[in-house]
Amino acid sequence: MKLDHTAKGVYAIAATPFHPDGRLDAASVDRLTDFYLGCGVTGLTILGIMGEAPKLEPEESLAITRQVVGRAAVPVVVGVSAPGFAAMRSLARNAMELGAAGVMIAPPSSLRTDEQIVTYYAQAVEAIGEDVPFVIQDYPLTLGVVMTPNVIRTIVQNHPSCVMLKHEDWPGLEKISKLRAFQAAGEMRQISILCGNGGLFLDFEMERGADGAMTGYVFPDMLVDTVRLQREGRRDEAHDLFDAHLPLIRYEQQQGVGLAVRKYVLQKRGAIASDAQRKPASGISATARAEVDYLLSRVGRYDRRARL
Amino acid sequence: MKLDHTAKGVYAIAATPFHPDGRLDAASVDRLTDFYLGCGVTGLTILGIMGEAPKLEPEESLAITRQVVGRAAVPVVVGVSAPGFAAMRSLARNAMELGAAGVMIAPPSSLRTDEQIVTYYAQAVEAIGEDVPFVIQDYPLTLGVVMTPNVIRTIVQNHPSCVMLKHEDWPGLEKISKLRAFQAAGEMRQISILCGNGGLFLDFEMERGADGAMTGYVFPDMLVDTVRLQREGRRDEAHDLFDAHLPLIRYEQQQGVGLAVRKYVLQKRGAIASDAQRKPASGISATARAEVDYLLSRVGRYDRRARL
Amino acid sequence: MKLDHTAKGVYAIAATPFHPDGRLDAASVDRLTDFYLGCGVTGLTILGIMGEAPKLEPEESLAITRQVVGRAAVPVVVGVSAPGFAAMRSLARNAMELGAAGVMIAPPSSLRTDEQIVTYYAQAVEAIGEDVPFVIQDYPLTLGVVMTPNVIRTIVQNHPSCVMLKHEDWPGLEKISKLRAFQAAGEMRQISILCGNGGLFLDFEMERGADGAMTGYVFPDMLVDTVRLQREGRRDEAHDLFDAHLPLIRYEQQQGVGLAVRKYVLQKRGAIASDAQRKPASGISATARAEVDYLLSRVGRYDRRARL
């Protein structure tokens, strides 16, 4: 089951569960996978930034891939961004052999010009092989690399194996409109566009033509509903639900602190045993925990899933 | 009426009104000033980033200062950030002579180390004079300079004329707690902390010990109410009001597009004649305008001030 | 006498002389201008980064322009880079009226994509007017903006008033070859290429097709000779002379310290009365001064002009 341009819905960006002492928590990997599936996601993305991928050793990355792919009944995308193409190739080939649906590649932050970005993806495709479907991660806020719609189009046109854009440019609404206009004009192949940024603009991103979300907000079930409502044309209902969660989405979107908040809530939802992060990590203070609890109680007035 | 550490409430970051052909719109400067006062703000900040200050010529900066200070019955803070200390001194001395309450200084983005930041503010104080009250602008997202609580404390302790922090670090809640803890322990002078970032975290910033907001959200009247409610201990009411506006606050917070949205809404509220920006500027598409209208209609269900 | 694409030789980047108390030293402006002319330069560039331009007030910038243009018998290029187009236009129009030969424009460091860079120069040309010849400053090391040969070609083709590239990309030898190849293939108009970076690669830049140097090395007379020798095909002699100066060129190329070294040597050469910089400035230690003296004595074994 390979990833292709028709992908839709919600791909949860999966956290990586650790024991308090830093070891991988394999039992929680299963529990978390089941949790996401229970939320109605159409796919999973593992080993992304939120998954603390750079802190893992290669064998751990493979072990997680094996475990999640073996358990999930949905397509699994594996983050394979790496400083060198040897490691990228190795992880990508191994992941696909284990049954992954595709891989995700973020540009290294040293890239500056349009040509450098286009060339980088050409080299990456050469490394992983043209038979491996891949996702472009477009995340300037964290990665520092800015891709214009033209650059994305060039990569899409150069590489048939490019099937999806993880869209998290900020601001990015006009970018979605522009890419969809390219397609409408026959100037670009159809690709799937799933949105990140913690879901902060998902309400309007769907209206601009996105196919769904690929992000780590701790209520993937809400993302699933919002995407569905928007696809059914129930705009006001979609916004009502989304707005009820927005104070928490916004809180999670704080760089650095965000992951601590997510793991804290995932633990509260019973999806993982411990909210531990592997070092280096930023913790969450008692005050912040109380703030999150307060936010949950407020969201819970509208959405009972938040009553934890 | 000089700015001091007891400043509280809401200082609106003022837009600078232009005619469609790029000339300053002096009539709208008055209208906008009256609008802000009508919103109940306790102060005004002019010539900030949102005020398109770097696009102004020196005589224009002075003309705006003269006009706003002459009309406003509240303290006016003037942004004097400049690449060189000669221009900074010149604008600061002139602004104070015209009746400004104080000035705001952002660090140049070339600064990296703690020492460089501390030294920069020492040189700035030497340039503008120790008699001019100043505000530190702490805005890493846009300026690229990261100040630790210790660095801020050092600046505050070194310079009695430092009376306020415009707090817009992100994430920044713990920073407010830390600074207030310094004060509680007698390790730092009392300063005023007003929060920026478009107000995106104002609900919790007040609970962490902020004195109010200094930002450009187009409903300063809502910011005034939120600050008041929080100060009166009416937490749930404060969050209810804030959350009703959050979808629009979030929309405005998009870097680049944000100013276009603000000017569009200020025009709708009758505060300025034209939403024109001086070049270079990023515009607002018809789709984005419709999105803002939709957001206003939704906010308007809760807060009649948004029914435009 | 307007700047055009046939410009050749050495354009000295002029320092701006100050009195120790920070005031402009008008007498030294004349003395320095005469010094450069005596070195055989074919042009002068004022109000660049080395000229401490951002530390000047607008009226000072005009005063310097008036003075240098009035005294120099060679074309004078004026740096007009500014955060906003109003100030850029104002300085550019005024400078041309005072008799400047052209202006130089550096991209603001916020630019990232090819499109942003091309658009910026289009807006700049609209601001200053199509009748003002301009120089692109391509200096990624300091400015953080990377322009590919394609981007430079697009700017050149879009704007007939673009007549020169101040080339200081690093590494940049292949870039010169590529741009000259564009011209040879009829894909780009002819432009003048003068090289910066303190002259650190001038020996080979000439061989790659540059027309000369535009930089601030304190022996412009040596640059003049090197350019001449290379143009006459006397390769070994050019390198012999250049290599004799290289230890000092390298020393000057230290970011931050460089200007202090240059003013120190300019003072020793009698070109300015004081080596003072306007604040913020980095000084030069006694040890560094002794190192420069030692370097001068070593260069002086080969080139008597360095015996100071």
Added chain:
Amino acid sequence: MKLDHTAKGVYAIAATPFHPDGRLDAASVDRLTDFYLGCGVTGLTILGIMGEAPKLEPEESLAITRQVVGRAAVPVVVGVSAPGFAAMRSLARNAMELGAAGVMIAPPSSLRTDEQIVTYYAQAVEAIGEDVPFVIQDYPLTLGVVMTPNVIRTIVQNHPSCVMLKHEDWPGLEKISKLRAFQAAGEMRQISILCGNGGLFLDFEMERGADGAMTGYVFPDMLVDTVRLQREGRRDEAHDLFDAHLPLIRYEQQQGVGLAVRKYVLQKRGAIASDAQRKPASGISATARAEVDYLLSRVGRYDRRARL
């Protein structure tokens, strides 16, 4: 034989030899090791930036370490910089077990404040263990992290296992003076300072108090001589030799191109079989090769080792 603060002389930063198809060239690893030893180096540093470390897979890193440590009669420092502490610990512990003398740690480019840098090294020491001697790599030009002398002192004082600074700040001469002044005043433990930056300032760095060089210039034998001459107080001779090589040192110092130049010359010197780099890589044009040949011929007039 563990690295300690008395380390002196030249530690060559070793290239990693590949076959043209990208495989590791184990035979050349031996040949290159022997070459460095024949140059008179007092130590070797492997798996640094120049060693294309991020392009290697973990087992390759260990294989190289095993091979070099097994063959070299001098201390071997292993670069263990990694995005996560798990990988750093793993490589550091394994390398020490294989007989490495110590490890080198560069700060990740996301670090900004003094506190972040100090904390990072504390976490790194916790990860690798307090028994592993380590080298701070201070290389702002490439890494983007600026460490003040105070920050370095704090790290040194906090961690007895910090024994060396790889100094490549730019400009950095005053930094060496400052650190040695700390030591003279009894404010900092003695550490070894070896200098990088391709050796571009080695002549004066030795005079400021450095203990030698740790860099990848292709004539380590020249570095050895320069260090020796300076230590013997033969200043003019040291500069004469150094200056003869400076045109090539400068050429190599071009970011990106530099490694291609180094591998090209290493191949010419017979130290490796192929100048291939693993992808992504920047190549060297025919023109550049000819320029290097010309430089070699010029250096060769003074130093016969360059007559290749």
